[in-house]
Amino acid sequence: EATKEIPRPIPDGEFELVPLDEDPSRGVRIGTGLPDLARKQLKACLRKNADLFAWSAAEMPGLDPEVACHQLIIDPSASAVVQRR
Secondary structure, eight states, X not given: OTTOOOOOOOOSSOEEEEEOSSSXXXXXXXXXXXXXXXXXXXXXXXXXXXXXXXXXXXXXXXXXXXXXXXXXXXXXXXXXXXXXX
8 A cells, every 4th residue: 555646736836847867757846937047947956966855765764654654634535625825
């Protein structure tokens, strides 16, 4: 069950996916509303520091799962609501 894909809410507004390596699932979304220079600098910074991102608990050795893991108790039949900022 740990490998089950959990749906995530989609951010409001326009965004683009910035891939951080060859794996298409390893990327971050940034807003397209940023000025071109800021967006270019942010992409360069994210790619330069891609090794700082952890995509799973297995990539964080030494971190106590009691500290890093949490679970929300919600009704499984409830649907996610994404609201505007």
